[in-house]
Amino acid sequence: MQSIRAHLAESARVDSDHVHAAAIVSEQTPATSPVVVSPVSSFRERLESVGGHCVTVRDEDEAARALAGIVSELQAKDGAKRIALSDALLLTVLTRGITVPEITVCPAASDLFSYDVGISTAQAGIAETGTLILEVEKERHRLVSLLPPVHIAIVKSGDIHLTIGEALTALRGDDENSLSRAITFITGPSRTADIELTLTVGVHGPKELYVIVIDGHDAGNQ
Amino acid sequence: MEHLTSETFDANARAALNDAQLRGALRNATSLFGKRRLAAAQSVSNWEDLRTQARRIKDETLLHLDKYLEAFTSNAEKAGAQIHWARDGAEANEIVKRIVRERRGRLVVKSKSMTTEEIHLNAALEAVGVEALETDLGEYIIQLAGETPSHIIAPAIHKTRYQIADLFVDKLGIAKTDDIATLTATARSVLRGKFAAADVGISGVNFGVAETGTILILENEGNIRLTTSLPRTHIAVMGIEKVIPHFADLEVFLKLLPRSGTGQHLTSYQSLITGTKRAPDGEGPDELHIIVMDNGRSKMLAHPTTRQSLACIRCGACLNACPVYQQIGGHAYGSVYPGPIGAVITPQLIGLKKAAQLPYASSLCGACREVCPVKIDIPELLLHLRAEITERAEVSGQRSETVKRKAGERMAFKCWAAVMTRPRLYEFGGKMAGFLQRLIVRGNRIGKVGGLVATLAPPLAAWTGSRDLRPIEAKSFRQKWRERGATVRGGSAS
Numbered sequence: 001m002q003s004i005r006a007h008l009a010e011s012a013r014v015d016s017d018h019v020h021a022a023a024i025v026s027e028q029t030p031a032t033s034p035v036v037v038s039p040v041s042s043f044r045e046r047l048e049s050v051g052g053h054c055v056t057v058r059d060e061d062e063a064a065r066a067l068a069g070i071v072s073e074l075q076a077k078d079g080a081k082r083i084a085l086s087d088a089l090l091l092t093v094l095t096r097g098i099t100v101p102e103i104t105v106c107p108a109a110s111d112l113f114s115y116d117v118g119i120s121t122a123q124a125g126i127a128e129t130g131t132l133i134l135e136v137e138k139e140r141h142r143l144v145s146l147l148p149p150v151h152i153a154i155v156k157s158g159d160i161h162l163t164i165g166e167a168l169t170a171l172r173g174d175d176e177n178s179l180s181r182a183i184t185f186i187t188g189p190s191r192t193a194d195i196e197l198t199l200t201v202g203v204h205g206p207k208e209l210y211v212i213v214i215d216g217h218d219a220g221n222q
Numbered sequence: 223m224e225h226l227t228s229e230t231f232d233a234n235a236r237a238a239l240n241d242a243q244l245r246g247a248l249r250n251a252t253s254l255f256g257k258r259r260l261a262a263a264q265s266v267s268n269w270e271d272l273r274t275q276a277r278r279i280k281d282e283t284l285l286h287l288d289k290y291l292e293a294f295t296s297n298a299e300k301a302g303a304q305i306h307w308a309r310d311g312a313e314a315n316e317i318v319k320r321i322v323r324e325r326r327g328r329l330v331v332k333s334k335s336m337t338t339e340e341i342h343l344n345a346a347l348e349a350v351g352v353e354a355l356e357t358d359l360g361e362y363i364i365q366l367a368g369e370t371p372s373h374i375i376a377p378a379i380h381k382t383r384y385q386i387a388d389l390f391v392d393k394l395g396i397a398k399t400d401d402i403a404t405l406t407a408t409a410r411s412v413l414r415g416k417f418a419a420a421d422v423g424i425s426g427v428n429f430g431v432a433e434t435g436t437i438l439i440l441e442n443e444g445n446i447r448l449t450t451s452l453p454r455t456h457i458a459v460m461g462i463e464k465v466i467p468h469f470a471d472l473e474v475f476l477k478l479l480p481r482s483g484t485g486q487h488l489t490s491y492q493s494l495i496t497g498t499k500r501a502p503d504g505e506g507p508d509e510l511h512i513i514v515m516d517n518g519r520s521k522m523l524a525h526p527t528t529r530q531s532l533a534c535i536r537c538g539a540c541l542n543a544c545p546v547y548q549q550i551g552g553h554a555y556g557s558v559y560p561g562p563i564g565a566v567i568t569p570q571l572i573g574l575k576k577a578a579q580l581p582y583a584s585s586l587c588g589a590c591r592e593v594c595p596v597k598i599d600i601p602e603l604l605l606h607l608r609a610e611i612t613e614r615a616e617v618s619g620q621r622s623e624t625v626k627r628k629a630g631e632r633m634a635f636k637c638w639a640a641v642m643t644r645p646r647l648y649e650f651g652g653k654m655a656g657f658l659q660r661l662i663v664r665g666n667r668i669g670k671v672g673g674l675v676a677t678l679a680p681p682l683a684a685w686t687g688s689r690d691l692r693p694i695e696a697k698s699f700r701q702k703w704r705e706r707g708a709t710v711r712g713g714s715a716s
């Protein structure tokens with residue numbers, strides 16, 4: 001710190017634009033999208049453009065059917081047998097229609113490596129990027145969303161922000177303690193292009209990402 | 223692979239120029255990244271405003287870096303992080319080793335971090351019997367091969383899939399394959415075992431938010447999420463310049479960094495970590511240690527020109543845009559920071575003496591400045607460093623080859639200035655040069671290479687060593703202009 005201060009003091013002497021540049025900078029309002037599009041359709045378009053799957057449903061019953069449909073598809077395709085759930089209450093309702101040999105809520109980290117599918121909800125989304133926002137203190141989904149090769153997430157349309165800026169403002173909140181200690185932004189499946197710049201999905205995180213957006217009147221649309 | 227240093231840049235570069243495979247890979251990578259960057263920049267309407275805002279945020283932070291660092295560290299501590307200050311790389315490595323030792327750690331998983339590459343953390347850990355494993359696919363490949371990264375964003379672009387396959391056959395005992403998906407899956411399964419067993423996870427930091435104490439790390443693969451979620455202890459190593467004032471400032475950088483680096487609107491994952499978990503039985507590590515490291519950075523604060531080096535957000539866009547990097551790749555720079563930004567940062571970090579050739583590794587074309595998301599004037603910095611090198615050499619009375627050449631250059635430029643400020647002398651000189659060029663053109667080779675001069679006599683041979691020169695025209699521009707003027711006037715009068 002002393003050396004930082006010493007060098008800063010020196011810079012104050014040599015720097016003619018010191019006063020000018022000291023103007024506070026971060027109070028510009030973030031630019032919002034000029035075009036009014038439905039957040040859900042923009043979210044879906046962005047998510048699909050990075051290789052994610054998106055299903056829009058009107059209510060929880062439809063969400064449960066969509067979820068069961070995705071799971072049976074995965075059973076037929078990859079032989080998915082073991083499903084790990086986060087501790088979100090909503091999931092106990094939504095997973096009733098699923099029939100697989102094993103469904104476990106929050107398995108131990110060491111066991112999670114051998115699960116085929118992880119299901120969680122997301123606390124929010126960002127329309128302009130097709131991004132899910134997971135707040136770890138609100139749900140036990142840090143590993144469920146990361147270790148199994150498939151992640152299915154459920155998000156309500158009312159929680160989808162238009163822009164990154166709006167999402168950051170909501171996350172930051174008003175007082176010191178409102179910010180979650182660990183937040184993950186997820187945009188599509190895990191990817192790499194480290195070998196010959198060839199896109200490969202599922203290098204360390206999930207190969208596939210499914211998002212079910214509940215877009216109904218009870219979803220609290222903005 | 224032999225160890226390359228910045229001191230041997232000229233030789234490194236020459237060797238790279240003869241490596242056809244490397245140049246092919248570089249051509250693909252730099253042009254692809256360049257095109258993607260351009261398309262991504264055009265996907266937002268206010269790209270120039272974003273660049274200006276980002277630079278203002280960085281300037282504001284750097285001018286009051288002490289204040290923002292204090293806010294960052296005290297807010298991170300309030301949220302449960304432990305802060306460690308490191309004056310240099312050796313101190314940072316000692317701190318990491320102590321933390322690992324106190325937890326009886328044997329295996330450390332690492333996510334990609336230029337800062338830990340800069341201080342050779344892996345070697346320091348291995349020296350005390352701790353296995354430090356890189357988990358980013360590209361970094362994992364080059365660690366297996368015993369090499370260093372050749373690009374900030376794509377560390378292993380210099381290797382082909384066949385070389386990587388041979389490496390995996392040799393080191394991991396897999397059956398030979400040249401299928402990229404199979405190679406990637408192999409790395410996934412080997413590394414998963416390591417993630418499960420690791421005692422400590424070490425990451426870098428892209429941004430540290432002063433007002434909340436949050437660190438933000440961007441990635442595509444998911445290895446950073448694993449590194450910062452699974453082991454009980456997380457150590458984050460950050461340079462002092464990574465801090466920004468406000469949480470809301472992240473928006474600008476989240477728009478600029480992925481677009482400039484890989485051409486994505488957003489990378490697959492961002493981890494925003496603020497201290498440690500509130501609930502003891504919650505998910506994630508029990509401890510977060512943040513090492514705030516100077517290692518030569520604070521020196522750059524002292525001058526407005528050098529200070530802008532610290533605005534860099536490590537996107538790699540200047541590498542892809544640079545005609546020098548495009549030809550020679552990252553290893554030639556002999557430093558973890560290659561390309562234009564490396565040519566200005568490396569000499570400032572390790573000293574001008576050890577990297578005196580780097581500020582000259584540029585044609586000053588300005589392409590780096592055009593693409594830089596935080597508007598760093600890299601050509602200005604290169605000239606600043608060149609001036610410093612020349613001044614120092616003169617002060618210390620060195621009479622090296624370079625300095626002698628510089629003295630000759632200075633004389634030549636004085637003559638040039640004298641001629642340029644006297645129009646008649648200039649015109650006369652031009653005519654004379656037209657006649658005289660036959661004498662200095664060695665072997666009378668005008669016309670041999672498409673009408674260009676291929677070789678001049680020394681000392682001008684230094685120029686034609688790597689370029690051809692256009693011969694002086696028989697008629698000067700002024701002469702042609704006068705003749706043309708006469709014709710036009712004559713024409714309009716009739």
